[in-house]
Amino acid sequence: MVAVPLAPPTRVATLWRRVRALLAWLHLWVGLSVGAVFAVVGLSGSVLVFHSDLLRLQHPQLTVFEPQARGEVLAAVLARETSRGLRSLQLPAEALPVWMGFYEDGRRAYFAPDDGRLLLVRSEHDDALIWLHELHTHLLGGETGEALVGIVGWIALGLTLTGLYLWWPKRGRMLAQLRVFRGPPVRRWLTWHRSAGVVLLPVLLLAVLTGIGMVYHGAARSLLTGVFGGGATPDAPVRPADGTPVDWPRVLSRAQSALPSAALTRTAAPAEDSGVVSFRARNAGEWHPYGRTTVHVDTAGQQVLRVHDATRQPLGARMTEAIYPLHIGSVGGAVVKWLTALTGLLPTFLLATGFLFWRRRRGH
Template sequence: MRKILVFLHRYLGLAVGLFLIGSGLSGSAIVFSKAIDSYLNPELLTISRPLNAALQVDALLRNAKAVLPAETPAFVYMPLAPAESAQVVFQPSGLRAHADPYSGQILGVRHPNDSVTGLLIDFHVHLLAGKTGKQIQGWVGLSAILLTLVGIFLWWPKGGKWKQAFSIKWRAGAFRVWFDAHRVSGAVAAVLILLTALTGSALALYDLITEPLLIATTGSGTRQPAPKAPSTSVEQASIDRMLREAQSMFPDGKITRLTLPVKDSSAVGVRMRLNGEMHQFGRSFVWFSRYDGSVLRVDNALEANRAVKIQSWLFPLHTGVYGGTVTQWLQVLVGLSLALLSFSGAWLWMKKARAKAIANTRRARTGETVAG
C-alpha cells in the first residue's frame, strides 16, 4: 500500500506540478491585489471624497454610457472605502469605466487584464482560458487535496517521533535537505493548503459539483433567479433613490455592488453586506423594479437557507479575508508553500531519476567489461 501511495503522490504531483506552481505564486501575488493596483494606478482607483458628499450613481451611469455608447452596463462595483472609485462593468467587452461616485466624473476606461493584478487574477481563476481554464483549475485543486492527504499519510511519524518528523538535516547533502524541506513544509502548511484547495475547487466547479452537493446534503440550493420587472410606460426610476431606500432598510449594511438591468424585464439588484455576514461583498440583495422603483424582493443572507450560508464562507476562506490581515498573510505563505512543494517534488524526482540513470549506465559498462 505504501508503495502505491508513493507512486500516486510522485506522479500525480508531476502531472499537475506546473499548474500548482502557477496557482500558488499567482494566488500569493493577488491576496493584496486591490492595494497593489491602487498604488500602481491611483488616477483610476483613488479619489478625494468631499465631506458629506452623496452618491451620484445616476450621473455616473449617464457619463459612463456616453463614453461607451455601444456597450451595456451590467454591474457597478461600489466603493468600499471613502477614497475608492466606483467601477462600471460593461458587456460584452468586460471593459470597466472607473468613476468618482460622488461627482459622476469618469476617470478612465480599461479592461481588467490591462493591469498586472487583473492579468494575474485571470490567470489564477481561468488560466487565461475562460470557463475551460476555470474547470481545469478546479480539477487541479482536487488533485492538490489528494496529494496533501497522501503526503500527510506518508509523512506521519512512526512510534511518536514527532521531533524527527519536523526536523531538517541542514548539514546533509542537497538531496536530503530538499527532501526534509518538502516533508516539513507540507506538514506545516497541510491544513491551510487543504482549506484553500477545497474552497478553490468548490468555487471553480460550483455548477458541476458544489451546487448539486449542497442540494443533496441540505435539501436546498443557492440559485434563486432575480425577480422580473414588469414593463410599464413609466420612465425608468432613479438608481440613487433605490440606493437610499435600500440603505434605509438596512442602516448598518454596506452597499457593495449593483446589478443593472440588461433586458426590458430585468430588475435592479442592490447587493449589500450586512453586519454578521462573512462574505466580503455580502450576499444580501434588495431588488427593485427598474421602472417605478418599487421593491420586488429582499434577500437577507442572515435569514437564508443553510446552503446559502455555507456558500457565503467559500470565497472569504479561499481569499483569507475571514481573519483580516493576519490570515491574508497566511494565504500568501500558503501559495508560496504550494509552489515550493511542487518545485521541490519535481527537483527530487529529477535528481533521483538522474542518479538511477547514471547507476544503470555504470552497471552496463561494468557488465561489458566483465564479458569482454
C-alpha cells in the same frame, strides 16, 4: 546460538508495501508534472491576495475622492456605458471610493463619484493584475481553462492527501518525522518538502478545497445545503416594465432604506422588459467582501419588492457563501491575508524541493 528465521511477510503486508510504492511513484511524477501548473496557480493567487492594495498603489488617482453614491451619477454612467457592454457597476466605498464597472469583454472601468467622468480602463491586455486574475481562474483559456483549473484542483487535493499518507509516522514518531535536516542533500530536500507540507497542510487544504468549490460552485452549494440546510439564492421578482425611466436617486434611496445596516455594493441597469432594479449588499456580519444580500426595488423607487438577507440563511447556504472570502483571505484581517499569500507560495516550494530530492536521489 541458533538464529531464528524471520517470519515471511503476510500477503496483506506485501500488498500494502506495493500500494505505498505505487502512491509514492504517482506522488512524485504527478507532482513534478501537474505540480508545475499548481505552482503557477498558487503564485498568481499570492499576488492577487493584494489586488486591491496594489491597484490603489498603482493608480493613486482612484483614492483621492470621498466615497459617495449619488443616484444622478449612477444614472449618467449607466445611460452612457450600458450600450457599450457594461454588465454591472460597483458602488463607491471606503476601500475604493469610485464607481467600478465590469464589462462583458472583461474590461474594468473606473468613474469619478462626483460626476461620473472616466478615470481609468483596465483589461487583461494592458494590466498585469487582471492578466494574473485570468491566469489564476482560467489559465488564460476561458471556460476551457476554468475546467482545467478544476481538474488541477482535484489533482492537487490528491497530491496533498497522498503526501500526508506517505509521511504519516508510526506511533510515537510524530515529532521525529517533522525534523528538518541540513544534510546530506537527499535528506535535506526530503525533510524540507514533507515538513513544510505537513505543517501548512490545514491552510493548503483550505485553499485547494475552496478553489474547487469556486470552480464547481453549483455542486458545492447543492452538497452543503443538502447536508446543512439552505437552498438557492432567490431570483429577482418578475415585474414587467411600464415604460417609465428608472428614477435612480429614488431607487437608490429606497434600496438603502430597506437595508439600514447594510452597504449597497453592486447594481446594473434592468433589462428593457423588466420593471425591477436589483442591488447586492453587504450586511453586518457577512464575510463576503461584496456581500450576498440582495434587495429588489421597482423602477419608480416606490416599493421594495423583495429582500434576501444572507445572514439569516440556514448554515449550508452561509457555508457556501463563505467559500470565496476564505479562498482570497478576506476574513480575519492582515494576519489571514498574509497567511493566504504564504499558502500560495507553498506549491512552488513543494515542487522545487520535490525536484531537488528526486535529482539528488537519482544521482546516487
